[in-house]
Amino acid sequence: MPEQSEPGGQSQPLHSEENIRSRGGGRDRRTCRGCGEPLIISFLDLGAMPLANSLLTAEQLNNPEIYYPLHAFVCGRCFLVQLEQYNAPEDMFSNYVYFSSFSDTWLAHARDYVEEIIPQLGLDSDSLVVEIASNDGYLLQYFVEKGIPVLGIEPAANVARVAITKGIPSKVAFFGEALARDLAEGGKQADLIVANNVLAHVPDLNDFVTGMTRLLKSGGVISVEFPHLLNLINQTQFDTIYHEHFSYFSFGAAERVFARHKLKIFDVRELPTHGGSLRLYVAHADNEAKVETTQVGRLRQNERKASMDQIVTYAGFADKVKQAKLDLLSFFVEAKRNSRRVVAYGAAAKGNTLLNYCGIGKDFIDFAADRNPHKQGLYLPGTHIPVYHPEKILDARPDFVLILPWNIKDEIVKTIGYIREWGGRFVVPIPTVEVMN
Ligand SMILES: [Zn+2]
Missing domain, CATH: 3.40.50.720 (NAD(P)-binding Rossmann-like Domain)
Structure with missing residues (x-):
């Protein structure tokens, strides 16, 4: 990921939309990748360590190993917990050894999700389901079985190839605004966008969510899953912090990210996966057919009770x-x-x-x-x-x-x-x- 250099003088207010965009979504090392606020409050400094997914061959054991700082900060304004920007290697996700289909628990979770969402959204052979970070097709395969058109987007070529051989159309690419625009101009907009455990991996959060807004049909739904920061804190799940995870979301922090891109969370589920995750259902903010459920209000209240909007919660x-x-x-x-x-x-x-x-x-x-x-x-x-x-x-x-x-x-x-x-x-x-x- 190339470094973003920052011009010396700032003529715009720090958190203006223009300012965030002009700096590539807050990718400067000292600012929040959500709202652009300076990042000064430490959440957890784990020292320096090699990339968690870079397993070594026997030959590589004799070579020097590259260690990167692993330091999470919390934004004092939007409470997004995030890693400080570091010099990530270009190929961090391009030859991933993680194959989703190797966990039975995760496959069962995917199948249950598909069974539930198809009738819920009335998906059929005229719909399009797009999954971002579709991995080896672990999830989309269940839509294909039901005759629903799909498109997978997966940056790791070796992993995407596995999906393609299973008959799951997959595009080897990183998702963002540019790709979403290309797809939309080519007549591909989604009735359902699935993004499970990918939001955390996104270095340029605002570009990614802008892409979602563009790719989503006016009546479409985005379904997003991520580990819930509330559980990370309450259950000391510090080991889920690693270099490939740039951001760690509470419900409130996620809601602020989506709102900035004219999207609204209208429903939410708490899931046991990954030590306690949230699944958000998101729609265009002006989609009046999607009305906020009571679960949304309840979760907001739970986070308020847990003081997720107080710095002291993170400082300890x-x-x-x-x-x-x-x-x-x-x-x-x-x-x-x-x-x-x-x-x-x-x-x-x-x-x-x-x-x-x-x-x-x-x-x-x-x-x-x-x-x-x-x-x-x-x-x-x-x-x-x-x-x-x-x-x-x-x-x-x-x-x-x-x-x-x-x-x-x-x-x-x-x-x-x-x-x-x-x-x-x-x-x-x-x-x-x-x-x-
Ligand atoms: Zn922020």
Whole structure:
């Protein structure tokens, strides 16, 4: 991502729409990527670490590894929690090893969503569903099964190719205003735009949401899912902070972003995915057919009760995270003093934040197991812990299995529950260190 250089003098007020746009959506390193306010309030400084998804090959272990600062700030004006702009490599998302279809939980979630939304919006063979960050077609495949036209937009070419071979039309591109305009001019506007867990990944938030406004038919609906910042704070989910996640949204912060682009949130669901997510239903602000539901009012009130509009709520987070680190290290030190063998399950991005921030490497964890063949044979960034096929757990018979993707812990416990046959126990690091019985 090229740096935006800022001209010295500012003649416009700091938060004017023109000002935000002229600076590429607040992409300057010192300003909020939502509203343009200077970013001065620290939320959490995790130090420097390698990119969470950049697993290493055996050959790369001998090369220097690039570490980037990982420091989240909160905007004092719109309360958007966000990473300070850093020099992100161009190819951060172009060869992604994350394939959505490798999680059963996530596939079930996608299928349920499609079953629910088709009748709700009356989608049929004349409709168009566009998914932004469509990955390997994990979601759109269920619309295709029902004969509903779809278009996937996915920047990682290797991942998009998987979708295309499954018969899901996919465009290899980053989404933004320019692409949306091209699509609209080519007669493609959407009845439904799905953007699940992508808003956080967007460096230029205002350009992205402008694109959504352009791509959406006048009566269309945008459905957006993201992990809820309220849960991140309440459950100390600090490991969900990593370089690929630029923004962390409360309901209020998201509402302010959409309102700036003449969009309104008219309905909302709270979901258990990713440690507690929100699904927002968004329409054009002038779409009178979409009336705000009581859930919207209730969520606004919940956030007010949790003081999500008070800086003090954000200021105390760093201390909670330090405590979580001490607790996890205490577990490991005791386990190792007692000569226990510990392995990790799931080479998830969040695991790399956790391990690197806590300084837990090969001295504590023998290996990580992951069912994704694209990750097997590689090494975790920073810690260089090797990643193996889950079968390796059967040979190693570890005393403890640390579940890194705690958001799908139930699925993992079911999949490798056999560790209990030799007295093995599961350990979940978040929200507090828990050794499961
Ligand atoms: Zn802001």
